[in-house]
Amino acid sequence: MSTVTPAAGATPARPGIGTFERYLTLWVALCIVAGIGLGHLFHGLFATIASTEVARVNLIVAALIWLMIIPMLLKIDFAALGSVSQHWKGVGVTLFINWAVKPFSMAALGSLFIGWLFAPLLPAGEGPSYIAGLILLAAAPCTAMVFVWSNLCGGEPTYTLSQVTLNDVIMVFLFAPLVGLLLGVASVTVPWNTLLISVLLYIVVPVIAAQLIRRAVLANGGQAALDRLLGRLAPVSLVSLLATLILLFGFQGKAIVAQPLVIALLAVPILIQVYLNAGLAYWLSRRLGVAWCVAAPAALIGASNFFELAVAAAISLFGLKSGAALATVVGVLVEVPVMLSVVSIVRASRGWYEQGARA
Numbered sequence: 122m123s124t125v126t127p128a129a130g131a132t133p134a135r136p137g138i139g140t141f142e143r144y145l146t147l148w149v150a151l152c153i154v155a156g157i158g159l160g161h162l163f164h165g166l167f168a169t170i171a172s173t174e175v176a177r178v179n180l181i182v183a184a185l186i187w188l189m190i191i192p193m194l195l196k197i198d199f200a201a202l203g204s205v206s207q208h209w210k211g212v213g214v215t216l217f218i219n220w221a222v223k224p225f226s227m228a229a230l231g232s233l234f235i236g237w238l239f240a241p242l243l244p245a246g247e248g249p250s251y252i253a254g255l256i257l258l259a260a261a262p263c264t265a266m267v268f269v270w271s272n273l274c275g276g277e278p279t280y281t282l283s284q285v286t287l288n289d290v291i292m293v294f295l296f297a298p299l300v301g302l303l304l305g306v307a308s309v310t311v312p313w314n315t316l317l318i319s320v321l322l323y324i325v326v327p328v329i330a331a332q333l334i335r336r337a338v339l340a341n342g343g344q345a346a347l348d349r350l351l352g353r354l355a356p357v358s359l360v361s362l363l364a365t366l367i368l369l370f371g372f373q374g375k376a377i378v379a380q381p382l383v384i385a386l387l388a389v390p391i392l393i394q395v396y397l398n399a400g401l402a403y404w405l406s407r408r409l410g411v412a413w414c415v416a417a418p419a420a421l422i423g424a425s426n427f428f429e430l431a432v433a434a435a436i437s438l439f440g441l442k443s444g445a446a447l448a449t450v451v452g453v454l455v456e457v458p459v460m461l462s463v464v465s466i467v468r469a470s471r472g473w474y475e476q477g478a479r480a
Contacts, residue, residue, distance in 0.1 A: 156367040160374020167371040176314030177433035183322045188361035190268040192354035194331035197278045208280045211415035218402045218423035219262045227259030230390040239386045247444040254448025256303045262288040263425035265323035273464045276418030315433035387451040399424035407477045417467040428453045
């Protein structure tokens with residue numbers, strides 16, 4: 122996949138897609154079914170795996186995420202990070218979506234669907250708690266998984282890293298007051314352990330590891346050796362993604378089987394939210410003439426969520442068995458399949474996007 126920003130007026134080559142990637146939707150569907158089935162049948166085993174965590178951050182999932190994103194981070198040349206300034210419009214679009222649109226639109230969608238339209242179908246009295254969980258989910262922009270989505274659509278990796286880092290910094294200062302405002306509470310307990318450990322495990326450690334590996338490979342074999350390594354690691358990333366999907370659905374297999382209607386209803390505002398924010402970010406980028414290799418990850422960053430932080434905050438504020446915690450878990454279940462669909466949409470619409478961006 123091309124990771125170089127095209128020169129002005131040039132038409133970049135479309136990133137290639139392998140046979141395994143071409144049928145990724147099928148593999149994802151099979152993994153969802155397998156995860157739900159295995160989680161229901163072997164609930165004790167998955168509960169044990171789920172318990173291997175520190176501050177609500179699952180260590181096994183973290184290891185799989187390393188396998189997913191380190192090959193993508195190997196493509197990043199830190200010397201090229203200075204060029205990110207040329208993508209300031211893309212950065213502005215994503216910041217606007219993440220912090221000025223997404224939390225507020227989720228509050229509106231949650232009130233419309235959960236608080237009104239679906240209220241008769243949901244457990245009595247749980248509506249406000251479900252809405253609170255949806256708001257917590259929307260107030261936390263995604264971190265590590267964004268690298269996966271950006272890589273799958275051929276996005277600009279240096280922009281993606283810079284945008285994720287900027288969101289992490291902003292989240293430290295804005296998450297608590299934003300959630301407090303939308304939930305109408307005077308004080309929000311931010312799960313700092315989860316936030317800091319997640320950033321450390323999902324961003325800092327893999328970035329450092331990738332740069333050490335990149336320098337060692339380039340020093341010993343040059344760019345050709347790095348290209349060969351990337352080719353060998355590409356299947357590892359996708360297999361790790363599918364394994365993560367099995368685990369995530371396996372962790373909640375029993376809950377999905379026990380209350381499928383509640384899960385399905387909570388998924389509705391989340392799905393609308395994802396497509397709304399991705400579409401708005403993509404359209405704004407096109408209107409502003411942002412290069413497609415930046416607009417694609419901008420749409421994905423604008424749509425995805427930092428579900429580990431949302432789940433931890435929901436449990437801290439409302440309790441493990443609360444409707445808020447369940448709503449954030451639904452966000453976990455929806456994240457991978459729906460973001461893969463957004464990847465497919467931005468890839469398929471590249472020609473349309475570039476026509477408008479040149480106009």
